[in-house]
Amino acid sequence: MTSFQNSKIDTIVRVCRLIMRMNRTRPNARPSEAMYYQMLTNYFTRLLNARENGDFVAAHTVFFPAELIYAMDMVPMHTETTTWMTALFTGECSDILEAGAQLGLATEICTPHRGLAGAFALGSLPHPDVILWSSMVCDNTAKSGELIMELCHCPGFFIDRPFNDSEYEIQYLVGELGDMVRFLEEKSGRKMNWDKLAEIVARMDRQIELIRNINELRKTVPTPFHSQGFLELLTIDYLFPGQPESIEYLETLYQELTAMVQEGKGAVPHEHFRLMSLFIPPMYLIGFFERISQEYGAVSVIEPFFTYWGEGRLDRANPLESVARKSYMLPEARMYGPMDERTLNSIVDCAQQYKVDGAIYYADVGCRHACATIKLFKDTLNDIDVPVLTLDCDVVDQSVTSEEEVREKLEQFFELLEDR
Amino acid sequence: MMVDTTQKSNVKLHVLERFREVNSTFPKTSHLLDYKRSGNKVFGWLCTYSPEEIMHAAGILPIRIIGYSQEAELDDGNAYLYVNSCSFSRSCLQLGLGGGYDFLDGVVGGSTCDGARRLFDLWRNYIGTPFYHVLTVPRKYTEKAHALYYHEVAQFKQHLEEFLGSKIADEALYESIKLYNESRKLLRQLYDLRKLDDPPITGAETMEVSNASFRMPKEIFNRWLKDLLEEISASGNTHTGRSRLMLIGSVLTNPEFIKSIEDQGGLVVADELCTGTRYWGDPVVLDETKSPLEAISRRYLNNFPCARMFPSDERFNRIIDFIQDFRVEGVISQIIRYCVPYCHDLPLLTKRLKALGIPILALDVEYGTSGSGQIQTRVQAFLEMLEAKRK
Amino acid sequence: MIVAGIDIGSRAAKAVILKDKSILSSAICDTGPESVKTSYRVMEEALKGTGLSLDDIQYTVATGYGRVLVPYANQNISEISCHAKGVNWDFPSVRTILDMGGQDCKAINCDDGGLVTNFVMNDKCAGGTGRFLEMIAEVLNIPLEEIGDMSLESKSSIPFNTICAVFAKSEAIVHLRKGVTKSNILAGLHEAIAVRCLNLLKRISIEKDFSITGGIAKNKGMVEKLMEKAGLQPLLCEDPQLVGALGAALFAEECSTEVIKQAVKVQYGYSDGTGDYFITIVTELCNGCGECVKACPADIFVVDKDDDGQPKAKVKEEVRKKLAFLCPGFQSCSHKNQLNCHSVCQKDAIDHIW
Structure with missing residues (x-):
């Protein structure tokens, strides 16, 4: 090497x-x-x-x-x-x-x-x-x-x-x-350092609470957090669990969003479509999706697999056990566990609580276990009248799809949502 | 060079025809239909981490879910599982959605790999089988892992007892273990015949027997296999080939694929397939220190590993043992597209085999393939390479 | 000793005739849809001017995509082995070969005798093969022979992230519309293909000397890129397209010396859309007893004098092209007729492929 x-x-x-x-x-x-x-x-x-x-x-x-x-x-x-x-x-x-x-x-x-x-x-x-x-x-x-x-x-x-x-x-x-x-x-x-771990676990508990609070704010119409902002929340979870900077960041973000909600300001000037993002958009199109968001007033208000935490609290007195339990509370845990009533209902709840107009499923061509749930989620969401757009893509490989193709599909989807 | 791997000078094996009949009529075989008619239940299980003896002890006929035997149109499978799921899981789902498994009273499996997991997710939501159970299968062999798997097996037994409204007695478990161990012993005997220089049975024929083993009641299977072993012994059949090969990789049930290799002159003398060696694998070991349930759970977790297990050296070492026992000269790896655990193992396994001087041919296949021209070209080149090496 | 090698590729069929271990003649023609006819045609081409006929050829080895369909071949050997053998003729020092064919791409390691020690093939898709470049040439409206040179004119190549034929085509068109020069587009595509090839090579091992074969070896732009990637100057055979057939002929030379003592077989029949229909008679074993003539219910056989004046069983000339209509195949026939050509032949000289 x-x-x-x-x-x-x-x-x-x-x-x-x-x-x-x-x-x-x-x-x-x-x-x-x-x-x-x-x-x-x-x-x-x-x-x-x-x-x-x-x-x-x-x-x-x-x-x-x-x-x-x-x-x-x-x-x-x-x-x-x-x-x-x-x-x-x-x-x-x-x-x-x-x-x-x-x-x-x-x-x-x-x-x-x-x-x-x-x-x-x-x-x-x-x-x-x-x-x-x-x-x-x-x-x-x-x-x-x-x-x-x-x-x-x-x-x-x-x-x-x-x-x-x-x-x-x-x-x-x-x-x-x-x-x-x-x-x-x-x-x-x-x-x-078990003391330090206890501290980290306590902060992680606070971190999750803050994300839940931020998500509460995102329920507002118009939603205050910009479409691809969830990537920040995701990264914080992945890279900085229970770190002091995470708390600082989240508290700051929470205040910013609270202010926006109080002023009735949305992430986009005219919120037109509230979307649920299922799975992760291609990294190299993040900027593109932001622009689309501004152009069409289409905002991702919640991401069930990335930002929507399950129930539960972490207990600093039992740090190792808390870390284990966290593994099942994670938003992504829904992808790894069985697709039973509980999981499907949580997606439905999500869609309803966030007043979602439609959902986009980012069908990452390399992620087979994610794609295998497309039909299931489509059917589940269609039952509550939420249409789902499937976008074939790859999280890092640019050759799988192009901006032009994605734009076309999004435009068609927005037209569909418009007609409803 | 035309090589005589045909049975022109060999006699036909009549008992083999019986197994072929079962395979071709499966799943609506006469045994299965009879079983159901007499008011008994039939369960389908997926993958070698599902403890069959427990179902059998409860009076259920356990048969394996293995989709279509050939490559098939998988439109529904694709729509539900998406095209990037392995074709094996799509094939099973396709058959299930089409009603091919509507006679099943139960479906049982493990959380073994992504393909299996999602197959079960969709099965539970779209195919209404009365009994449904997925066991958590650990990926390790530690004592803690064994304890978890035992717990899961016990939960499964309990769930089954609730469903049936009756207990599964230890005596019944002992009986089932005995029966299944007998099958394993007989299959091992069949395989051992291929250790010989000019084996009396081909790899394709062995697969046909193997295929039947999980498609019919073990009681009848054992009797038939004993008959077959006798017939082979009396036949004086021999098969020669250019090289001795071992077939490894993803789930495979189509004997035509093996035949297409053997028609080129490559004798498949061993395998590491979950539908072959790994199915009969190790026996359940009984001793006073363990309850039958403990013995069963220990056997199933420790059995010849699927690539999903950790550490992968366990699998690699077993493969190498087989290579040595069966005097294998070349390994053919056939991996179904999107069969992730096997794909990941390949670079490391290739390295291990290279260190031992064993060449490996890596083939990309779809489930049910019978061996396209492209595969034949590679196999032929591989055989030529092995011959050149011997010179 | 006169032997031949024939390579029936997906696009082109090639034949090489060796006499006493040196190349007597060769020929290339389009394969077309009927491989059997082509196999006769290309051999005819190769025989032209040599004063020889097909019967003079003592041993033929067939290779390539259509190798099993050559009725007069004594044996077929994979194109992988044949390429290694063929390259070894010109350059015995070569240890790594990249063959870029019409439909697939192969990376081969070989030893000093031209025998394969390792290989890997890519044929999952058209990307990176001859067919792909043909399509690009069409899209850009440039003759295929010129795309290599044109790519070398590029000053700044456009990166192509994919060589998936479908995507690359649309990407190329988009670039064209934007005004990107053809040479830059070509340079980008050649680069992407070269990267693909490098991946293949790295899965075996890149050792010197290195050679490139196949039609694409004539593309200077491709050769440049590959040289860059592999870090080795490729040795190029005079006619890279003939390498497979040459290798096959060399194997024929080796096999024929072995086989002179062994049986010589004659194969009669053909392949069509429904399958392969061949009857083989091992003339070395045949003693001309004529029992098969009597036993065959369809009267397919005749005993005639061979080149040495010995009586040998043959399949009648007039039935060779309609064998499957007359003979139901060994399984079917032997089921109904206890007395059949196999059962009556004391020497076990007759065999059916179906």
């Missing part, structure tokens, strides 16, 4: 800084947005300098409880997000996808995972001291770790997160987390 070429992470850092500079010149730029980009800058800068600083880098997959990494004063590296950010900030990621293919990974393996394996192979990501992965949320994640261990010559730990949220299964997960802590202690020579 080639030695770490920091170009991609470097680019992310530079682009974040650029965005922050640009934001300073915008009259109505949100302070919370500036905080968000500062957080990203700090995160990736920390990664860039980890080696030099003698930090212990723990790479981990999506939905992995990074709280535990923070509690041990290690530097977390979120693998899939880094791949997405690469696509978002550098404009393309074909080289890491090609590198993934050269390893012998089939194109059926979704781009975030092919890309991250390729990125490790190319040396575009900092060398981790350990790779931590879990079975959340699909086979790709569950199987990604061993190849990374081989590519990076580092030890790894796999967390087997069970399918259902029965008490037994939650306790099994607690056991897995405990084993992982012991593994990390052994590999790093550091001890888990």
Whole structure:
């Protein structure tokens, strides 16, 4: 493996800084947005300098409880997000996808995972001291770790997160987390700081509360939070669980949105369509969707799999168990559990509470378990008279669809919504 | 070079015809229909982590859900599962949506892979089978994982007892274990015949027997397989080929695919398929320290692994053992498009095999394929390569 | 020793005749829809001017897409093995070959004897194959032979993210409308294809010496890009399209020396839309007893003198083209007739493919 070429992470850092500079010149730029980009800058800068600083880098997959990494004063590296950010900030990621293919990974393996394996192979990501992965949320994640261990010559730990949220299964997960802590202690020579973890868990509880409160505000007509803003909420959850900056960001955002609601201001001048986003739009079209949002007054008011948290509280007195329970409270947990009455009803509730006119399903061509629910959700939502548009795309691979195609489909969908 | 892998000089195996009959009439086989007519229940199960003995002990006939035997039009499957789900799950769903499984009283499976998970999600919402149960299957082999799986198996048993309104006694479980272990032993005997230099049975023929094993009552299957073993022994049949191959990868039930390899002269002497070796796999080991339920759950989790399990070395080591036992010269991996766990394993497995000097041919297939021209070209080139290597 | 190799590709059929281990002649023609007819036609072409006929050829090996359909072939060998063998003739130092054919792309590792040690194929789609470039040439309205050179004229190539034939076509048209020059578009496409090829090569191993075969090897633009990607100067055979047929002929040479002692077989029959219908008679084993002539209910056989004046069983000339109408195949016939050509043949010299 080639030695770490920091170009991609470097680019992310530079682009974040650029965005922050640009934001300073915008009259109505949100302070919370500036905080968000500062957080990203700090995160990736920390990664860039980890080696030099003698930090212990723990790479981990999506939905992995990074709280535990923070509690041990290690530097977390979120693998899939880094791949997405690469696509978002550098404009393309074909080289890491090609590198993934050269390893012998089939194109059926979704781009975030092919890309991250390729990125490790190319040396575009900092060398981790350990790779931590879990079975959340699909086979790709569950199987990604061993190849990374081989590519990076580092030890790894796999967390087997069970399918259902029965008490037994939650306790099994607690056991897995405990084993992982012991593994990390052994590999790093550091001890888990249980007090610090309790603090982080308490903050995470507050973090979830704040997101729920923000979501309450989004129920307002017109909705105050701009369409693709949910990406910030998502990233905060993935990269900064239970961190003080997250609380600061969310409290600031909450105040901003409260102010807007009080003034009756919406994210777009004329809110025309309230949309529910099912699954994640392609990273490289984020800007495009923002523009569409402004143009057509179509706003994404809620994302059941990314921002709509399930019931429950975290208890600092039982930190490990809380982290385990959180795994079942996550918005994404709905994707991993059974598609039973409970899950389908929660989607219906979501649509009704947020007064949704229509839903967009981003059919990521590499995400088979997400696409397999399209018909089911369509039928479920059609039952309550909410039409669903399916957009074939890929979260990072630009060749799957183009702006023109997406625009056409959206326009047709908006016409349909208009006619109702 | 025309190679004689035909049965021109070999005698026809009449017992094999019986198995073929079951396979071709499945699922509406005479056994199944008789079973239902006498008021008994038939359950469908998906994948090797579903504990059959429990269903059998409850007086149920467990048969495997394996979709269509050939590549089929999967319009409904595509509409519900979407085109990027593996064709195996789509094939099963297609058959299910079309009423092909409407005789089932229950459907049982595990949360084994994304394809299976989603198949069950859609089954539960769109196909009304009276009894439905999905077990959580851990991905590890640790004692904690065994405890979880045992818990799941016990829950399943309880759910089944509630459904049937009667308990499943330990005695019944012991009987079922005995019967299933007998099947496993007999299938192992059949496979062991292929350790010979010129095996008396081909890979395609073995698949036909294997296919029948999960499509019919084990009581009858065991008797027939004993008959077949006798017939083979008396036949003096032999099959020669250019090289000894092992077939690994995703679920496969179409013997035509294996035949298309063997027609080129590649003798398939071993496999790692969940419809082959992994099905009979290990026996349930009984001892005084374990209840029959514990013995069953331990066997099923420890069985020859699916690629979904961790660590993948468990699977790789078993494959390598087979390669050595059966003196395999080349491995053919056939992976269904979108079969993610197997796709991920391939780079690491290729590396392990390369270190041992075993070449591997990687084929992309769809479920039910019988072996297109493109596949034949690759297989032929692979066989030529193996021959060149021997020189 | 006169032997032949014939390569029936999806687009073009090629034949090479070797006499005493050197190339006597060769021919290329379009495959068209009827591979059997083509196999005769291209051989005829190759035989022209040599003073030889098909019967003079002692051993033929067929390769390529249509290899099983060559009625006069003694054997068929995969095009992968044949390419390695063919390249080895010109360049025994080559260890890595990239073959870009009409419908697929292959990366091959071979040893100093031209034997394959590893290979990987890509035929999931048309992207990156001859057919793809043909389509692009059409869209851009440029003759196929010129696209390579034109791509080299580019000063700034346009990146193409995909070489999926469907998407790339529309992408190219969009660029054209925007006023991007054809050479820049071509350069971009060639780059994208080269990346695809590199992926394939990396799945085996890139060792020197390196060679590119197939029709696309004549495209200078492609060769440039591939050289850049592989980091190796490719050695190009004089006629990259003939490599497969040449390799097949070389195998024929090897096999024929083995087979001289072994049986020589003659195959009669044909393939059509409903299947393959061939009867083989191992003339070495046949003693001309004539029992098959008597036993066959359809009167297909005749005993005649062969080139050495020995009586041998043959399938009658006039029935060869309608074999399936007269003979129901071995299974069917033997079911109804206990006495049939296989059962009466003491030497086991007759075989049916159906």
